[in-house]
Amino acid sequence: MIRFENDYAEGAHRRILERLLETNEEQSAGYGMDEYSERAKMLIKDACDAPSADVHFLVGGTQTNTILIASVLRPHQGVISAHSGHIAVHETGAIEATGHKVLILPSEDGKIHAEQVRRVHEEHWNDPTHEHIVQPAMVYLSNPTELGTTYSRTELEELRKVCLDCELILMMDGARLGYGLASEGSDLTLADVARLCDVFYIGGTKIGALFGEAVVITNPALKKDFRYMIKQRGGLLAKGRILGIQFETLFQDGLYMELSKHAVDAAITIRAAFENNGFEMKYDSKTNQQFPILRNDEIEKLSKKYAFHTWEKVNETESVVRFCTSWSTKVEHVRALVDDIESLKRRQ
Amino acid sequence: MIRFENDYAEGAHRRILERLLETNEEQSAGYGMDEYSERAKMLIKDACDAPSADVHFLVGGTQTNTILIASVLRPHQGVISAHSGHIAVHETGAIEATGHKVLILPSEDGKIHAEQVRRVHEEHWNDPTHEHIVQPAMVYLSNPTELGTTYSRTELEELRKVCLDCELILMMDGARLGYGLASEGSDLTLADVARLCDVFYIGGTKIGALFGEAVVITNPALKKDFRYMIKQRGGLLAKGRILGIQFETLFQDGLYMELSKHAVDAAITIRAAFENNGFEMKYDSKTNQQFPILRNDEIEKLSKKYAFHTWEKVNETESVVRFCTSWSTKVEHVRALVDDIESLKRRQ
Amino acid sequence: MIRFENDYAEGAHRRILERLLETNEEQSAGYGMDEYSERAKMLIKDACDAPSADVHFLVGGTQTNTILIASVLRPHQGVISAHSGHIAVHETGAIEATGHKVLILPSEDGKIHAEQVRRVHEEHWNDPTHEHIVQPAMVYLSNPTELGTTYSRTELEELRKVCLDCELILMMDGARLGYGLASEGSDLTLADVARLCDVFYIGGTKIGALFGEAVVITNPALKKDFRYMIKQRGGLLAKGRILGIQFETLFQDGLYMELSKHAVDAAITIRAAFENNGFEMKYDSKTNQQFPILRNDEIEKLSKKYAFHTWEKVNETESVVRFCTSWSTKVEHVRALVDDIESLKRRQ
Amino acid sequence: MIRFENDYAEGAHRRILERLLETNEEQSAGYGMDEYSERAKMLIKDACDAPSADVHFLVGGTQTNTILIASVLRPHQGVISAHSGHIAVHETGAIEATGHKVLILPSEDGKIHAEQVRRVHEEHWNDPTHEHIVQPAMVYLSNPTELGTTYSRTELEELRKVCLDCELILMMDGARLGYGLASEGSDLTLADVARLCDVFYIGGTKIGALFGEAVVITNPALKKDFRYMIKQRGGLLAKGRILGIQFETLFQDGLYMELSKHAVDAAITIRAAFENNGFEMKYDSKTNQQFPILRNDEIEKLSKKYAFHTWEKVNETESVVRFCTSWSTKVEHVRALVDDIESLKRRQ
Structure with a gap:
């Protein structure tokens, strides 16, 4: 058969496993405070052309979505997503479990558009009973989407603009980000993503790693205390260097x-x-x-x-x-x- | 230096890494439905002399504590712990983040005793305003404790008895379980733990694995829908076989x-x-x-x-x-x- | 103008206010343990022909929906509602704030039908990845609905049957229940509602009271510890007799x-x-x-x-x-x- | 007998009930947007000498504590309280149910002192593993305390100072505030409380009202979207004027x-x-x-x-x-x- x-049926790229073996007996600090993680963060910031970003390594996608969204929202706020968004359908209500509603937009192709977001915003604030309704505060995109489609640079710029106008945080689920950036005809670069999103992540689980997602936070307002959030949600790996080593290997020479x-x-x-x-x-x-x-x-x-x-x-x-x-x-x-x-x- | x-400064036991390399290119089902996980579960059930137990593999300790406790308690219930218990002090309020209070007992040596538990139970139910107070419903032990001390078989049997008497669920945090069972003079076996606790886990992160905790649920009432809980809390590893391979290696010949x-x-x-x-x-x-x-x-x-x-x-x-x-x-x-x-x- | x-623009029916004045200087036990509340509960159980039901008095509708639903569901479970259901649109995400997703059904007239519920159930359990999806565990109806429509006895019996078949809890939001039961051509009685629902409430706020909703729990499995839940969610009124007096007045002679x-x-x-x-x-x-x-x-x-x-x-x-x-x-x-x-x- | x-055994002060009767048939806007509430807010701001404060009316104390604290804290943060604080012992874990730990301080007399708070702050931030520990972010006082003791102006000023130094929000539970301010020898005024706390409330339930607590928010950072929070937690009374009328009566001529x-x-x-x-x-x-x-x-x-x-x-x-x-x-x-x-x- x-x-x-x-895209998660095998283990990891051979170089990753070899690197884990090579470094296996070294003793290093726990919880991601090791040198491998440090170097991997530098490499990712370089690749994103985002020297002042914060980078964190997490284990899996649902965990990452949950921690990110719970970190940003106040209790009465919700996150906008396409109805086919992973957080809306395939995470056993992980977002709701942190107290937040996922605000669903219809979508033919898994993408959501700037105009839809603007409309949600306007409908909310024009409603005289808006205090009785969950307040939209964040936009969740996946790129590529769960249906394989991708956002163009123009589309992402439009979403960025509407988010700025409406004071919404723009987040990209990049569980398959590499596949999106490498897609035929894509005009979007990692640097564009870093420039246009407040926060996003670079999926390793589905692209060469045993597991691991690299969160990149570019909006300074979202950086504070993020490691507390990771720990609280059970996402702080004791042997954090395993994540560092994997992302270092993936990013040090274009792998x-x-x-x-x-x-x-x-x-x-x-x-x-x-x-x-x-x-x-x-x-x-x-x-x-x-x-x-x-x-x-x-x-x-x-x-x-x-x-x-x-x-x-x-x-x-x-x-x-x-x-x-x-x-x-x-x-x-x-x-x-x-x-x-x-x-x-x-x-x- | x-x-x-x-106890998490190095990687994993060499045989684990070698086994990951050997199996790396095989394709297997995701989310723990693979054959490595299946075999590892059988080995653990054998080691626990608990053929009808359910076994699940999770990534880390905080995650495991959180999922277990949140799975058991109703919203108004809390979990009893020594004041030095890991859930009480070192998990950034992970239990509270799921809505539950940790009910603290004083302890000189990190252990809690049957009589203390009985007293908490009685004080609660004797209080005419008990509906205004969090209801104790679960007991959290760590063995060995955070202070290196261990429970004897008699002590654990007494705790079991009080939990049965008071309808409390008994849970053991076994992040370092092997070190407890192998401790000098310990008269407790893995089978004892399985017989006396409703649920516990066998820590891999600190004993030979890259990461991983094996949850063993012996109380049938706690088994239902546990995988939903794992997924919701971001604990279901896509490449679940990585956990299966590690625990198979650790348990197939006494490692x-x-x-x-x-x-x-x-x-x-x-x-x-x-x-x-x-x-x-x-x-x-x-x-x-x-x-x-x-x-x-x-x-x-x-x-x-x-x-x-x-x-x-x-x-x-x-x-x-x-x-x-x-x-x-x-x-x-x-x-x-x-x-x-x-x-x-x-x-x- | x-x-x-x-239907909440005025105060309360005159007899309620007069009764509050008459009883004002009496001293009574707090938190609903008074004799007015006791009598009101008896009157409601009589009116429901449900002598073994539990009755609790709460202040408002959103509070009641939240406490009821949070009391029933385990963390990975959700509640089915018409897209126009009050919990789905007009409670600022109160249900999500307790950790649960509201599972939306389309509806032209505010009602949901037995067949829709059965389909949700089947789709969930037939999905091989159902552990990645919120589990439907409860059905929320409002009668009359937010659009003024009502359920016939036959419709409610069909819903009851599907809920029994699928092990779903059936709950009715009765914020306007009297207006539904008194509606032209309605063949549903309070006793029918009590017989067919696991739990429901009788709205006072919109029908003659200053405020107040009477929860009726007929399913014994849902009765346990409900007062803890009320207290935890801030719903236990110190001067509970104010609720008792109101419902006693409303139910003692058909008001x-x-x-x-x-x-x-x-x-x-x-x-x-x-x-x-x-x-x-x-x-x-x-x-x-x-x-x-x-x-x-x-x-x-x-x-x-x-x-x-x-x-x-x-x-x-x-x-x-x-x-x-x-x-x-x-x-x-x-x-x-x-x-x-x-x-x-x-x-x- | x-x-x-x-202090909640009787109904309400006669003038309140009479006023409810007088106004009973008037039609007014719902959810606290009525003129009675408007006037009551003005009277309270005057009494607090805090013209730019926000005032909200809630039904009960547990509800008020819960909404206030949940509104202020981010998920990884906790609230400091005396071990005898109402939120710590008598609210069925209401604070934990919103995801937050109550950080307990020992106290002989129900009060906590500036130096204790400073020590908690320093211990947290000096701990190299502080990201594994709930972050103190708020101080909860009750005045008078659950043991009848009160804070002097000097004590409250010291607490204010430490809260400013340590970036902690200072909240006062005033369920019995009047009894504190009227206590023998008290040198604290309502204006002092408003000046020194970020947020507090004036209890009506225990002082003359049928029920009701008036929240006063003086820190502008805490004002935003507070009504969403009230609605989400089930605290927005449909006939909000009932609260307005009560507080208007209590505050219009010194009652x-x-x-x-x-x-x-x-x-x-x-x-x-x-x-x-x-x-x-x-x-x-x-x-x-x-x-x-x-x-x-x-x-x-x-x-x-x-x-x-x-x-x-x-x-x-x-x-x-x-x-x-x-x-x-x-x-x-x-x-x-x-x-x-x-x-x-x-x-x-």
Whole structure:
């Protein structure tokens, strides 16, 4: 069985494990106060062109979203998200568990737009009973989104502007950030993200690390006491250097973007195979997740050899499925899949 | 600098890292549904002689305490702890952040006793205004305690009895459980712990793993929906197999207890050196943490070569310090320290 | 200015205030342990034909919803509500502030239907990743709904059945319960509500009292420790007798239903006036809230003399408005309004 | 049975009830946006000599403490309180339920002192692991305390200074504020309280009102969005005017302080009777609560005619009891009690 099921099926990039072995017997300070973490933070600040940012390393995505959002909001405030946002659907109510409502926006493609945000803001403040309604105070984006789509630089600038106008904090969930930045045709850089968001994170779990998310806080108002918040929510790893070592390895010579590009190339190859063979893609993804619409018999045929996710039913005979590549996807597996897509013989 | 500062200064036992490397390219199901985790769970249930227990793997101690306690309590209930309990002092209010009060008991040595628990229970229910007071519903122990002391089997049986009598859930924080079970003179086994506690955990972070705590739930009433709780609190590791592989390695041929014993032996050697040279120990610890009382000049002298923790001031000229050994403490470092204790020349 | 703006514009029914004066100098036990509260509870249990129910008196609706829901749910569980449910829109995220997500169902008329609930349940449990999603555990209805519509006995029985099948707790927000039970054509009695819901409340604030909501818990599993929950959430009134006296007055000789009927009669008269004069009603309400669709010029004309709520815009020239009657609506005010509706001269 | 059990045994001052009757049929805006509330706020700002303060009316003390504290603190912060503080012992963990730890200080007499607060602050910030510990951010005082003692102006000024130095918010629970200000020898005025605290409240429930606490926020940083917080915690009374009318009546011609003085005079008379007859008072209270130490047989004798609270056991033969007067204590009841104290014949 060849797995295109998700982007966390393997361990870590070999260099990371080797580095863990090399440094294993060294004794270092706990809770992220070690030199590996220090160097990794410098490398990330460089990569973000954000020398005054604060960088923190956390273990996983849900934890990171929760800590970030709970750190920013006052009790009566909520966070705006697309209805398909990870915090809105797939984190067992982690945000609500910290006391905050997720304010849902409809979205066709997983993205939310500046105008929607402005409207939420205006509707709230124009409502004479607004004190009876959760106050929007933060915008949560994921880039790429859960549907593989990405924000252009212009779109992000517009969101930035509306957030400034409306005094909203702009946060980007970057669990797959590398795959977004490496996506075909993307005009967004890590420095743009750092410049335009108040806070975001760079996902390691899905891009080469055993686990780990690097939070980058650029808005000075959000920096204060953040480590207390991490500790309180159980996110402060005793052997913090394990995170430092991983991010140092990913960022010291471009490995992170290299791995990201590898996954995107594989995904684009798979997408091309589907499109060239007459399949429609549900979402316009240029990133590592691809969402073709297949007939049930085609799904059955491919399922014998490949693991992939059935995303949603279209009708009685068709469904959207998801093929997910990653930093560790093997070229021969992609080739095999392309061959098998060809042999579905849709064109005939 | 030789570090006796804490028990999480190094990486992991070499066999764990090697095993991570060996299995690195395999693809496996996420979120702990992999075969490594499955096997590790079986091994732990065997070691606990608790075939019907539920086992879950979490990343760290604060996270584990929080998830466990929040899972058990209703909103108006609290958890009883010694005033020195980790949840009471060193987790940035993680328990309170889930809405629950930690009900503090005084303790000289970090332990709490059955009679104290019974008294809390009786005082609560005898108070005509008890509905205005947090209801005690759970008892939190750590074994060994934060001060290195341990519970005997009899003491734990008495606590069990009072908990049954008073309908209290008994939980053991086992962040250093191996060091407790391997402690000199301990008559408590892992099977005893499983038999006497409703829920407990076996710490990996401080005993050989990169990170990881294995929760063992023996009370059937506490099993339901526990994975929801883990996910909600950000504790469900995407690549759950990393935890499975570590605990499999630790439990498949006795490595966990072997490493625990190594640390305890080193600690007892250090303790003997102090005692034989006329130093008083603050707490009667037979585990990996030792708390001698040193003069300031002695602290200064030892500090040149060794890192250790100044625990608390005794008076203007003396303090309690903590020397902490671990699974990875080097025999030559212990020897050096013993020599240097000798040369403090207290006996003269 | 004649107010049809809401149903809490005046004080309390005269008999309540007189009773407060009569009893004012008596000394009684605090926190609801007085004899007035005791008698009021008996009267309510009689009225509900639920001798073994528990009754508690709280001050307001948001408080009551919050305490009830927080008392029932475990941390990973959520409550199902129509998107227009009060807890979903108008309580500043009070439910989320206790850690729980409100799971929204679409609804045209403010009601939710048994089939919708069953589908939510099935979708949750059929999802292989359901542990990553908030677990539905409770159903919140309001009767009448925020849009004036009501549940028939059959509808409520169907909801009851689906809740039993799916192990969901059924709760009814009865902030305006009297107006629902007294509504034209309603076949639901207070005893039906008590028989079919696990817990519900009888609103006093909007029906004759200064303030106060009477919670009725019929499911024995929900009774335990409820007063702790009330105290913790700041809902335990020191002079609890003020609530007892009010509910005793409302329930000792049928005043509650009498006042409810008065408001409904007034509302139906107003509705008839609108309909007979060619106005369309947005929602099919037989209760004390009426939602005609008016043109902007008509709204402007009526606004000179009457206070009422503009509910939502229909288009550039029309809006839905709300006229709200209450237990204290004066007959002459209704007559004046009917005359003024007539003189809008829509029929010509 | 004559009750000296507590200060909430009767209804309200007659003028309040009469005023409620007079205004009963008027229609007014909901949620505290009425004219009575407006006037009451002006009167309170005048009485506090704090024209730019914000005033809000809430229903009860636990609710008020909870909303105030939750509004001020970030998630990792806690509030300092004497171990006998109401929030620490008698609110069923209401503060913890909002996610915050109450940081306890020892106290003999219910008061906390500037030096204690400074020490907590310094210990926290001097601890190298302070990020693992709840951060002190607020000081909670009650004046008078739960033990009847009061703060002098100098003491409050010292607390103010330390709070400014340490960036701590100073809050006063004034559930019995009038009894404190009217206490024998008090040199503190309402204007002093307003000048020295960031936020405090003026209790109505225990001083003449049916219920109600008036929050006064003088620190501009704490004013923002406070009504959202009230609504979210279920504290926004629909018929807010009931609170407005009560506080207007209490503050328009000095009734509040007059009623307070009445209770204090009665208490001082009772205290004198005890002291003159050889009884020791446990706490040095000049306010409406008195704590004599009585023998068991004396307690039994007085209990036949009077209700009072047994506060704590001193030894097998003696206990501290509490006699509580109030705004409504009858002069003849005080006289009777004095006679009965005399006839205990301790002097012989």
